[in-house]
Amino acid sequence: MRPQIVLFGDSITQQSFRSGGWGAALADTYSRKADIINRGYGGYNTRWALFLLHHLFPLVSTKPPVAATVFFGANDAALLGRSSERQRVPIEEYKENLRKIVRHLKECSPTVLIVLITPPPVDEAGRKEYAQSVYGEKADELPERTNEVTRLYAEQCIELAKEMGLCSVDLWSKMQEIEGWQKKFLSDGLHLTPEGNAVVHQEVVRVFNEAWLSAAEMPYDFPHHSEIDGKNPEKAFQQQCL
Amino acid sequence: MRPQIVLFGDSITQQSFRSGGWGAALADTYSRKADIINRGYGGYNTRWALFLLHHLFPLVSTKPPVAATVFFGANDAALLGRSSERQRVPIEEYKENLRKIVRHLKECSPTVLIVLITPPPVDEAGRKEYAQSVYGEKADELPERTNEVTRLYAEQCIELAKEMGLCSVDLWSKMQEIEGWQKKFLSDGLHLTPEGNAVVHQEVVRVFNEAWLSAAEMPYDFPHHSEIDGKNPEKAFQQQCL
Numbered sequence: 362m363r364p365q366i367v368l369f370g371d372s373i374t375q376q377s378f379r380s381g382g383w384g385a386a387l388a389d390t391y392s393r394k395a396d397i398i399n400r401g402y403g404g405y406n407t408r409w410a411l412f413l414l415h416h417l418f419p420l421v422s423t424k425p426p427v428a429a430t431v432f433f434g435a436n437d438a439a440l441l442g443r444s445s446e447r448q449r450v451p452i453e454e455y456k457e458n459l460r461k462i463v464r465h466l467k468e469c470s471p472t473v474l475i476v477l478i479t480p481p482p483v484d485e486a487g488r489k490e491y492a493q494s495v496y497g498e499k500a501d502e503l504p505e506r507t508n509e510v511t512r513l514y515a516e517q518c519i520e521l522a523k524e525m526g527l528c529s530v531d532l533w534s535k536m537q538e539i540e541g542w543q544k545k546f547l548s549d550g551l552h553l554t555p556e557g558n559a560v561v562h563q564e565v566v567r568v569f570n571e572a573w574l575s576a577a578e579m580p581y582d583f584p585h586h587s588e589i590d591g592k593n594p595e596k597a598f599q600q601q602c603l
Numbered sequence: 604m605r606p607q608i609v610l611f612g613d614s615i616t617q618q619s620f621r622s623g624g625w626g627a628a629l630a631d632t633y634s635r636k637a638d639i640i641n642r643g644y645g646g647y648n649t650r651w652a653l654f655l656l657h658h659l660f661p662l663v664s665t666k667p668p669v670a671a672t673v674f675f676g677a678n679d680a681a682l683l684g685r686s687s688e689r690q691r692v693p694i695e696e697y698k699e700n701l702r703k704i705v706r707h708l709k710e711c712s713p714t715v716l717i718v719l720i721t722p723p724p725v726d727e728a729g730r731k732e733y734a735q736s737v738y739g740e741k742a743d744e745l746p747e748r749t750n751e752v753t754r755l756y757a758e759q760c761i762e763l764a765k766e767m768g769l770c771s772v773d774l775w776s777k778m779q780e781i782e783g784w785q786k787k788f789l790s791d792g793l794h795l796t797p798e799g800n801a802v803v804h805q806e807v808v809r810v811f812n813e814a815w816l817s818a819a820e821m822p823y824d825f826p827h828h829s830e831i832d833g834k835n836p837e838k839a840f841q842q843q844c845l
Binding site: 362375376378379380381382384385386388389392393396398399401402403404405408409412413415416446447448449555583585586587589591594595598601602603 | 634831
């Protein structure tokens, strides 16, 4: 009965139900109003995401999601010739893949509210520290992602949202407005701290509110307990349940 | 495609996706393996929960949950003649209502794994402090719930689990094993702190593992990114997606 909001993305979506995570916070914001469904796939880029589309969002579904966040790019923006090259997707293809994802979601439901989210900024020093903590001396000297290259991907994401008339969150820019974003928002130069998760939560809620999906304006899925008469509970449930 | 695990209960379930919440933690434990669906209804007792049964768990569902936690009693155990009397359900009826919930879930799916969870203990001093912080001098002098009465409800819950051969979590007893449980696990004498949420998460995961629903033994819903060949991604998706 409750509408579904699907979070489609990479590890930053997959991990969003960890303590302080933006997915869990969204589930709490929409408590008793919508179900938040996590479809985050760690390590995935937009090219690999396309394989999942028809399975996650079947065209024949009787109950397509009312909204979806599409949050890729952190892996697509990996650099050629570096340790994460396998995940890299050229920038033009990244944009086209996002377009295919959006078109598919709209084919499932013409009214679906789609929010494109850019990858977060990359803190190259943080990535290096992280690599050294894991691989020690074997860690690569050269970064596998840079903030400048990720910027280009973020720009394409925002440009596509404009072209297609979609809502978007420019996370790459938003986070860098705050001094010390590198450690404040990123735990390993790429993934999010609880504060970084809070930025995503706040921005997604803002965009949902500005569109037509404000939790405050949505009904509870059954009577609030204060509306139930202890001596005559049937009355409160009459309309929906009897 | 992913199996569903439904959390059915009162406010302690409804709030379980707040920061540090047990529902969110469970969603993270079963990340990419099962969807955790929150069906918590703040203030509800088992009598009111019965009105929702056929709506939340339709008998004709093609995809009933593989598991469900049933976590009521904190409101049923409210005292007669006190401020929360409206929510009270007599103890015999509480047990019968739980039995009806279990029977309905089994009618939806004979194989569903049901975990009954007792209400947590009540810290009467904590409840009083909370009431005073909200209502000031107008706060009732007498408690609306006591730990001793809640114990009786917890016992009925455990007894029913034994009678019906179900898994259970005796949260009432478990929490009181730790010195200082009153403030450590309860935020207002009744609802859970992050530490209290961690106890529920740990106990539910333990019971699921002891049954047949261990996350470690469940497959990811699509290839792990490390199994995807960057030059030939089709191969990894062939079995499931092409």
